[in-house]
Amino acid sequence: MKKISILFCLMVFSLCSYAQLSSVVTDKANEAMGKYKAFIIVDQATQLVLAKEPVKYDPAGDMPSCYFSSLPAAETGITIASDFRYLAINALPVVDGQHWVICQNRESKSTIFSRRKFLSTMRTQYLWVPEIVGNYVMFRNLHGAYNIQHGGYLAINEDGTFAEVKSRAEASQWKLIYAN
Numbered sequence: 001m002k003k004i005s006i007l008f009c010l011m012v013f014s015l016c017s018y019a020q021l022s023s024v025v026t027d028k029a030n031e032a033m034g035k036y037k038a039f040i041i042v043d044q045a046t047q048l049v050l051a052k053e054p055v056k057y058d059p060a061g062d063m064p065s066c067y068f069s070s071l072p073a074a075e076t077g078i079t080i081a082s083d084f085r086y087l088a089i090n091a092l093p094v095v096d097g098q099h100w101v102i103c104q105n106r107e108s109k110s111t112i113f114s115r116r117k118f119l120s121t122m123r124t125q126y127l128w129v130p131e132i133v134g135n136y137v138m139f140r141n142l143h144g145a146y147n148i149q150h151g152g153y154l155a156i157n158e159d160g161t162f163a164e165v166k167s168r169a170e171a172s173q174w175k176l177i178y179a180n
Contacts, residue, residue: 024068024176026068039066039177040176041177043174044175048156053160071127089126089128099116103122129141152164
């Protein structure tokens with residue numbers, strides 16, 4: 001009985017966390033109008049801000065920000081996508097109308113920011129499944145979420161380079177800080 005109540009509590013906490021996460025996603029209509037729910041995303045271990053050019057977090061400084069977007073499952077072209085809550089992590093500012101997303105480039109085996117329009121047929125490379133742990137979020141690439149051999153957690157190294165790691169223990173734990 002105790003195991004069932006613990007499992008139930010974990011499920012409720014998880015659902016609440018996902019409900020909270022939905023409030024930070026910029027919908028398609030607002031993205032088209034240039035209205036973003038912007039956040040500063042900071043790695044707990046390195047204190048680096050998730051950005052095209054990562055910097056150390058300085059609460060008094062002007063920090064780069066990101067926003068989350070999502071596609072309806074029908075538009076992804078990925079049949080497994082409906083099993084997960086997934087997001088694209090977009091960098092701000094939008095430059096010349098181009099949206100930049102962090103992706104796992106399987107050809108070069110690197111994790112980089114790339115223009116979203118060039119990844120339209122490779123959505124599993126830039127869609128991330130958020131895993132909420134307390135006050136932090138870990139991001140797992142959609143391809144890694146349904147292919148255990150791939151792994152695909154997002155991590156950042158001390159030198160500011162992004163990496164793909166296979167286990168949750170190696171993954172970066174990110175904190176979302178509301179950007180005014």
